[in-house]
Amino acid sequence: MIELISSDRCINCNLCVKVCPTNVFDMEEDHPVIARKEDCQTCFMCEAYCPVDAMYVAPQADRTVEVNEEELISSGLLGSWRQEIGWGQGSGASMAERDTTPFFEVFTEQYRGN
């Protein structure tokens, strides 16, 4: 579930409120807040769209986990999904561009062996 909106990084652009498919965020005065965490479906889309890498979605869908912003920054996790999709600054090739071997079933048949 969504665990962090970094107030240091957030530029109050409202985009997370707009893009969240399950309407988890509200604008409170001028900044976004996690208003309905229980509705978070852990789809990582807010994180992907956040233009300043201010958001972190933990993979745990049914329970809250403690996160520490400094650790997320030092481990490179904050913004890592946007980077992987290819939407981060200096991401280079996008996820689709890197996926050069698309025939999953054929690959499995040829190379798995077991």
Add this chain to the structure above:
Amino acid sequence: MLQKQVKQLTVDVLVLGGGPAGAWAAWRAASQGASVVLADKGYLGTSGATSPGGTTLLVIPPIAELREQAVQARLKAGGYLSENAWIHRVLDQVEKNLELVEQWGYPFPKDEEGQSLRTHLHGPEYMKLMRNVVRKAGVKIMDQSPALELLHDEHGVGGARGINRMTGETWEVKANAVVMATGGCAFLSKGLGCNVLTGEGLLMSAELGADLSGMEFSRQYAPSFAEGTVTRGRMLFWSTLYGEDGEPLVKGDRTNRSIPELLMKGPVYAAMDLADTEEKREFLRRAHPIFFMPLERSGIDPFKERFPLTLRYEGTMRGTGGLRLTGNDCATTIAGLYAAGDAASREKVTGAISGGGAYNASWAICSGHWAGEGAAHYAMSQPRRADNRQLVAAGHYGMAAGVDSSTKLEVQPLIKAIQDLILPLKINYFRSEPGISAALKELDTLVPHLKDQAPATVQGIVKSREAAAMLTVGRWMYTAALARTESRGLQKMAEYPELDPSQTHRLILSGIDDISISTESVPHAHELNALKEGHTV
């Protein structure tokens, strides 16, 4: 209802739903010269089952022999309920549309000879691209704007009403044609991207009298990392499954179908240890990054370490049932109402089995294209604009029905009660007559709550309709399951383990309070009946 200002618009075509099917429908309708509004509960670009992950496409080169092979294989696997002509249509259409996707800028990989390999789409990029395409086509996009009810008169559908979740403002769009592309119903089971899919489109359509088809083919669960949401069963083909004590259970191709039985006995773990070289691991990592990211964030290396599995219910999203289609243009039984993607029954192309893992993605593209075109032509041939019609709103369950009730609708407990009867493997996967009958009776006892007074908040209004839809879809599924006294494709009943050739037909459901069932014949039934009796498919 909240008494906020009403935003009113009139257009030719209203598309409900902003996943791939809705996006393609809106683009196609606009390309035909229709004025179009697309309203989505969430956001066109992030909504639905496709956008967070990705989707594998059904594409087969235009070589007659290859295509005929695929069609015949599907006919047999789908219990002879699919239609060869429809699969051929999909194969022809999807090729053209994917060429467009590439022209629009999607970076498909190329083979050694420079041919594009259009077999897989990464969700975030695909749906961001579709948003731009739809916008450039002149479609007005309304995000965070769930539809709550359809408008109609004696001539058929005439638009919809809904609410904006960000502003609380209600909206009303009048349109002579509506494309229902709201997805399937996955009962808030938290499969990746699926909590948007709660079935309101099916409920709204049924309130106008639309038929459903194939609702019994809904016994569909997908494996996921137990704590997470990402459902990518194909990755387990590279795994060994382990029990609590670390003993290996099954591996490779047998993993997926073994999981329900194994989970009934105890915890099940997976490790992708069949990927035994760096090259293989790198391929898998690049093909489905969304599968790996949550595991890695949890500190698990899935190639080396065992991770616990669960099954997430996928309802009619990866099941097959939905609104009954009556024509090549994806028309429904209601004049002006078209259905696309997972909101429509996919039996014509998938038969009795799941369309997951290729068929559904190509279906969304093609059915969206056809529904958008059909809706545009229908709307533009009408003698008058929709705002000159005497339209009334049809929403009843979980809304108008409870306006005068003194009992408050308690949404969360109602949703929990529905989930307790729909999600358990014991009831819905291991289907038996007593099990399904008892669950259906319980669901029926919840129906009176849909005539309680819905909460007057934006969330309360939306969630009341979601609850009403889930309850209704659940009752359709179990009603159909009891009516199909055999096992075929996704439908299995303990008492009837065999396919019964005399039931090679579709089950059509109508009604909400009282559900009636009829059958519809399928064009290839005689091919099965010609086989030896008792032959299992």
